[in-house]
Amino acid sequence: MTLLSLQNMKTNIGQYAVLHDVSIEVPEGGVFVLLGRNGAGKTTTLRSIMGLWQPSPGSVTFRGRDLTGLHTVDIARLGIAFVPENMGIFGGLTVEENMILATAKGTFDPKRLTYIYDLFPALQKFWDKPAWSLSGGQKQMLAVARAIIEPRELILIDEPTKGLAPAIIDNMAAAFREIAQSTTILLVEQNFEFARSLGQNMAVIDDGRIAHAGTMQDFVANSALQDQLLGLSV
Template sequence: MSEPVLSLRDVHTDIAQYHILQGVDLDVPRGGVTMLLGRNGVGKTTTLRTIIGHWQARAGSIAYDGQDITTWPAAARARAGIGFVPEDMGIFADLTVQENMTLAAVSGPLAPDRRDWLFSVFPPLKTFWNSEAGNLSGGQKQMLSIARAMAEDRTLYLIDEPTKGLAPAIISTMAGALRELKEQGASILLVEQNFSVARALGDTAAVMEDGRIVWTGPMRELAEDAALQERLMGLSMEAH
């Protein structure tokens, strides 16, 4: 087994007076997709934002690609090869799709072959390349948000609920793009409430409850055990 691309050990994060992460231990294997699952409000988004550095851990350690990044600023983590897709998309509505993508390529101009690949997995980006991002539909904005994180080849992608509120056809496009990213060897930590997507894409899974990881294992094991799903999350994937 290779060293995990990302390891959290006893990570605690506070937001204002609230103690959100209460000792998170999590390993993200190198390559493949790790699903971060759990009920709403258990700390999944806080975990991603702590990893990328938007919120600083009060205690514990975060190791990425063999380096301790616990105290690094967010910009340094991004430069080191961590891409982040927030739940609120984080696009610039008054800029064109092209301008959004140009800003996302922090190491230099967007490479033509990378642009063409993004056009192939997200065809609307090519159609609306010179349109303001604010004029896109919700699904197209989400495509742009994910494409921004993919503007450069990154080692680890943190993606927060990319299919939330989207139509099935858009979800299928999203899943296909993430599958291609996985096949290229990227590591992905994905928060997702759509269990059909989680089941289709996930290699491993970690389930959160009350600011801690309470179960880790193969995604297939969780997907095939309705009793385990009920115990961990209070619902069955078969109903979703």
Template sequence: MSALVLDGVQTRIGRYSVLHDVSFTVPEGGVFVLLGRNGAGKTTTLRSIMGLWQPEAGSVKFGATELRGMHTSAIARLGIAFVPEDMGIFRGLTVAENMVLATESGRFDQKRLDWIYDLFPALKKFWHSAAGGLSGGQKQMLAVARAIIEPRKLILIDEPTKGLAPAIVDAMAEAFREISERTTILLVEQNFEFARSLGRDMAVIEDGRIVHRGSMDAFAEDRELQTRLLSLSV
């Protein structure tokens, strides 16, 4: 089963054509990783899916629903969450207030909240603290926790390990593995080892076009392909 299908997506930002022909399928369940060099079009792809930037051509199918042309709020109500690279937290609000804003009813399901506490214990410790005072890793935990406070069918996550210490990256990987057992994750990530440890399927984008699709295991074994597409040597 497919959670998301992009077919020939083209997105223009102002005068610039950023996505030229983006096509890939995200299977239901697990983690799908979108890789690429800086400026390749990864973030634009996620924002196009969420309707933050509207594609001018192509199709974005979430199940049987065409997302292209829909407002971001309507897309979110279908069960899709987005964790942007800048995390988008409200620094002047407490952790609790940030979390409640992400709920539909303004109330927490205690069982789900306890699950989030198990994933990210720091959030329970700083529940009544201002989000702006959290460390970078704790802010990222809060951003991800907001995305999962309600049941989601798909979560788009943009560069979650950027600037984080190795110990926090390892903790984030463990949390993502558990989250992916409940929902599908489309992950954009520059940290190849982190992506490799999580991804089942993957695609590489270059200059606004998908240039490779396949299994993460096969890609991880092909050093020449990694070097050619990502300038990696691992």
């Protein structure tokens, strides 16, 4: 079943046309990966889905509901969360305070909090510490945890492995696999090894257009296509 559908989505930023007729079908469940070189339009796609930049024309539908024109807060209330590339955490607030800001009523479901602790044990250890004191990997854990402190149907995650050590990336991959058991993930990623280890379905965006879409298994098996679209042999 299709959870999220982008049809002929175009996005202009100022006088520049960034996305051109982008069409993607994200099925419910698992991890869908959006790949592409720097500047290809990956982040713009996520921001357009969230209403941070308004696509026009074209459509974005979530469970059949048209999101076009909705404010970001209304899109979030439908069960969609966004983890931006810059993580967007508040350094002057504690881990706990950052998490409270992501809740609807300012309180935690104890079972949900236990789930978060199991995914990211470091957050429990630094619960009362200011977010600025966390390592880069711990800040990324906080950003993801904040997005799922309440149940979501879809999470958009932008470049979560950027600048992280290999051991932290492995931990993040394990957490994502667990999250994907109950929440669909639309992942933007340039680390192909990380992406291929998680994704079931994928698309490649190039110069604001979808250049290829299919299963991750088929894409991994086609090294010539990988080199053509991503330059992975370089």
